[in-house]
Amino acid sequence: MVLELMCYQTENIQIGLSIGNSRYHWAWFLNTKLESSWDTEYIHPDRLLNTLPIDLQRIIENGRIEVTKISIYLISVVPSQTVIWQQLPQVRQLTLADIPLHNLYPTLGIDRALAMFGAGEIYGYPVLVIDGGTALTITGVDRGRCLIGGAIVPGLRLQISSLATGTAALPAIVLPRQLPPRWSDNTPGAISSGILRTVTSGIRDFIQDWQQLYPESQIVLTGGDGEILNNYLEISIDRMRFDRHLLFYGLAVILTSINFYHNSTSFRSI
Secondary structure, eight states, X not given: OHHHHHTOXXXXXXXXXXXXXXXXXEEEEETTEXXXXXXXOOOOGGGHHHHSOHHXXXXXXXXXXXXXXXXXXXXXXXXXXXXXXXXXXXXXXXXXXXXXXXXXXXXXXXXXXXXXXXXXXXXXXXXXXXXXXXXXXXXXXXXXXXXXXXXXXXXXXXXXXXXXXXXXXXXXXXXXXXXXXXXXXXXXXXXXXXXXXXXXXXXXXXXXXXXXXXXXXXXXXXXXXXXHHHHHHXXXXXXXXEOTTHHHHHHHHHHHHHHHHHHXXXXXXX
């Protein structure tokens, strides 16, 4: 086992870091293949090694690989956090110019674009991506890899917290595993019904319109609340699935292209 670990090189390992509005989302890749992903709170770069999963830590320790030389590919929508990681020499920040999709507008979130690209590459185009994050986004790409458009609303937990913090008497609630009854005789149930049934009805409306435009389209949910949204919606919608790794699938494809370019350049220079 140790002999195998000694064969690893820093160029064979890459780390992806997606900075969201509330958490860091991590993944590591071996030869551009996604090995695992995990989430953390915001941390300082000095804590990077201790944040990595045990299997990757062992590769670094036994393979004598310096973590400071492993490339980190940064995807961020939080400028105050971006500047912290930009100071590391092994960090490369991806931009919309790195995403091979068409019609991307300048203020489109890089995480949103990369998740769309990952969904299309894995499940095929056209595809509709519903991301249940801090902000809930709905985004469609056609068969020609062209962004058609989408929508943004506050995510489920943001809507819940806004009621709790913005009113004197309404409590915070916990998201139920299943869609709650429409008519409730208590305050927590009424909040649950109001937020979840309004959001899911809106999502269904977008899906129905998209399916009229692209009947063959796949529908993929992702993000922190993507799985629970899938529970709320899946009974009535065909060709819909949950996949938490869309963004990192997209990054894996881009890493493959980057490695191919570097290898081709090295070959031509011999």
